[in-house]
Amino acid sequence: GAGVSQSPRYKVAKRGQDVALRCDPISGHVSLFWYQQALGQGPEFLTYFQNEAQLDKSGLPSDRFFAERPEGSVSTLKIQRTQQEDSAVYLCASSLTEVSYEQYFGPGTRLTVT
Amino acid sequence: DQQVKQNSPSLSVQEGRISILNCDYTNSMFDYFLWYKKYPAEGPTFLISISSIKDKNEDGRFTVFLNKSAKHLSLHIVPSQPGDSAVYFCAASNTDKLIFGTGTRLQVFP
Numbered sequence: 064g065a066g067v068s069q070s071p072r073y074k075v076a077k078r079g080q081d082v083a084l085r086c087d088p089i090s091g092h093v094s095l096f097w098y099q100q101a102l103g104q105g106p107e108f109l110t111y112f113q114n115e116a117q118l119d120k121s122g123l124p125s126d127r128f129f130a131e132r133p134e135g136s137v138s139t140l141k142i143q144r145t146q147q148e149d150s151a152v153y154l155c156a157s158s159l160t161e162v163s164y165e166q167y168f169g170p171g172t173r174l175t176v177t
Numbered sequence: 178d179q180q181v182k183q184n185s186p187s188l189s190v191q192e193g194r195i196s197i198l199n200c201d202y203t204n205s206m207f208d209y210f211l212w213y214k215k216y217p218a219e220g221p222t223f224l225i226s227i228s229s230i231k232d233k234n235e236d237g238r239f240t241v242f243l244n245k246s247a248k249h250l251s252l253h254i255v256p257s258q259p260g261d262s263a264v265y266f267c268a269a270s271n272t273d274k275l276i277f278g279t280g281t282r283l284q285v286f287p
Binding site for chain 1: 181209211213218219220221222223226266268270272273274275276277278279280
């Protein structure tokens, strides 16, 4: 497809479980971003990759959150030992170049931790 | 501390009239501003942007105005159409990340 895709679209996890969320950016896009969107809020930055390099992870809320993009294309956001406060929509976005501000978003993964 | 604020959670406008969505920011280092539109169960879609060196950018029915001295920007949609009904997010950037406001839900009624 032409756009950013994310899977799964919905995920229900029991508290304490580990989850992995996948993002397929637009082909050829250099930059990839992860955001967390809580109910009624705007997306909040988690982390940023330029190709395979993770250049900024200042938004990751705790060391339970880990992201990777080993080949500079697909990215995975992993959350270990999920907690109820992790429940949110996780959005992935990509942009064409290192300096492009225009980010193209995927549909998101809605994570519910019970 | 919210660096980008959208103080109106919702706005209702009649079809054909102008919709004005507002956004305020606190960080004078922001150099690029964007508006995104979001439908339910979809990711935000880029709408229009403006660099801090400009005060206006127009694209069809959409115009963004930037007032740097007031640290304020606005999105004008004219004429408004029912398909414009969505949540609109203002975003700002000065490095790699976008900082979003909390959104304004626009409802355009016939």
